[in-house]
Amino acid sequence: LTDKLSRLVKQMRGQARITEANVQDMLREVRMALLEADVALPVVRDFIARVKEKALGQEVLGSLKPGQALVGIVNKELAATMGEGVADINLAAQPPAVILMAGLQGAGKTTTTAKLAKHLQEKRKKKVLTVSGDVYRPAAIEQLRTVTAQAGAEWFASGPEQKPREIALAALDYAKKHFFDVLLVDTAGRLAIDEVLMQEIKELHAVLNPVETLFVVDAMQGQDAVNTARAFKEALPLTGIVLTKLDGDSRGGAALSVRQITGAPIKFAGVSEKLDGLEVFDAERHAGRILGMGDIVALVEQVAQGVDMEAAQKLAAKVKSGDGFDLNDFLGQLQQMKQMGGLSSLMDKLPAQLAAKAGQVDMGKAERDIRRKEGIICSMTPHERRRPDIIKATRKKRIAAGAGVQVQEVNRLLNEFDQMRTMMKKMKSGGLMKMMKKMGG
Numbered sequence: 001l002t003d004k005l006s007r008l009v010k011q012m013r014g015q016a017r018i019t020e021a022n023v024q025d026m027l028r029e030v031r032m033a034l035l036e037a038d039v040a041l042p043v044v045r046d047f048i049a050r051v052k053e054k055a056l057g058q059e060v061l062g063s064l065k066p067g068q069a070l071v072g073i074v075n076k077e078l079a080a081t082m083g084e085g086v087a088d089i090n091l092a093a094q095p096p097a098v099i100l101m102a103g104l105q106g107a108g109k110t111t112t113t114a115k116l117a118k119h120l121q122e123k124r125k126k127k128v129l130t131v132s133g134d135v136y137r138p139a140a141i142e143q144l145r146t147v148t149a150q151a152g153a154e155w156f157a158s159g160p161e162q163k164p165r166e167i168a169l170a171a172l173d174y175a176k177k178h179f180f181d182v183l184l185v186d187t188a189g190r191l192a193i194d195e196v197l198m199q200e201i202k203e204l205h206a207v208l209n210p211v212e213t214l215f216v217v218d219a220m221q222g223q224d225a226v227n228t229a230r231a232f233k234e235a236l237p238l239t240g241i242v243l244t245k246l247d248g249d250s251r252g253g254a255a256l257s258v259r260q261i262t263g264a265p266i267k268f269a270g271v272s273e274k275l276d277g278l279e280v281f282d283a284e285r286h287a288g289r290i291l292g293m294g295d296i297v298a299l300v301e302q303v304a305q306g307v308d309m310e311a312a313q314k315l316a317a318k319v320k321s322g323d324g325f326d327l328n329d330f331l332g333q334l335q336q337m338k339q340m341g342g343l344s345s346l347m348d349k350l351p352a353q354l355a356a357k358a359g360q361v362d363m364g365k366a367e368r369d370i371r372r373k374e375g376i377i378c379s380m381t382p383h384e385r386r387r388p389d390i391i392k393a394t395r396k397k398r399i400a401a402g403a404g405v406q407v408q409e410v411n412r413l414l415n416e417f418d419q420m421r422t423m424m425k426k427m428k429s430g431g432l433m434k435m436m437k438k439m440g441g
């Protein structure tokens, strides 16, 4: 997909305005991208219509091409749609502030309850009580007890014959008497929308008058997320969404669907089954993920300005053909990094998953003393640059003297070169160079 999008971006060079004619293909690709990311069809239609309206007739500023500008608009609109009104948990209520968790079975309600307990205790210094309204599965109550203990919060034990409503009232009473700031209410799982259970959670809502009613939804739930979201929105006044399992490999299109259908802000993202795996939802990053690319516009710009495209391509080809990455290439890389404002700033613009992979290599270090490194490489003979492996003790001493540095620094550079060579190999499989190559045509 990114492949096709970038080709289209390129085709649209030299046109100063976004018109119906020149964006049609692009919009079709964007539509495909959204569908591939499992955004629900009606939501996609709506979104495309909105983007089209915003984009048509828009002047294309500066050196941007219409295609690039459109990708920018799409990205921004996506982020705005998902990101408006984002805020931490609202606790503005007479204590205890009640938070009600709603969602399908397996969505991650119990896990998220414990994650929130931990978050509220540690980050916001609140005294937190949890209670399970799931009276149908004793194991679910036990699960909440275990994870609440892990979170360092307190769990309220219910009686064996109690109804959810009675349990909720008892927990509320206990929380008041013991000065808890927050009461987190986990609820029974629904495998699908079930009228009886819906009625039950509505009743719980009426009794508890929660300040937050959070809809917990699995990011891997695709098209169906719309129906689930609609049913819960009709039953409850949702105040926020928690999108779980974002550590999975789904593109997370459910975020857009659910946001659009419920109108509630996406507050948190679950990124692991562990209790510290809860992050404030980042709409911009998520927009990139849905489109299957990072901030392509900024990247395209940066690449166009900063990189000698031909050199980058040659380098990419070389790495690919396995000819070996030598110190001349390394030097070229250093120089390009300098022009682009640093490899790490480029990394920020890559899709999150890709960046995480690349982030395993220490980029910051490679940036800091580029100049010194250039000096060292320039003190080598052409032969040494092509065959770094021949640089042993005597040569190192000579190079160090020539560059005015210690031998250790030469060693360090050679080590980094090795690291870079390793990184280039990683990049080869779906990385930056490939991307630059594509965009360069």
Ligand code: GDP
Pocket: 103, 104, 105, 106, 107, 108, 109, 110, 111, 112, 189, 244, 245, 246, 247, 248, 269, 270, 271, 272, 273, 277
């Ligand atoms: P509930 O039925 O809605 O209460 O869902 P649970 O909290 O029991 O979670 C269902 C499964 O999803 C469990 O195996 C959890 O460990 C897992 N889970 C929940 N949230 C996340 C998450 O953000 N990432 C991952 N990888 N797993 C999660």
Ligand code: MG
Pocket: 109, 110, 111, 134, 140, 186, 187, 189
């Ligand atoms: Mg549960």
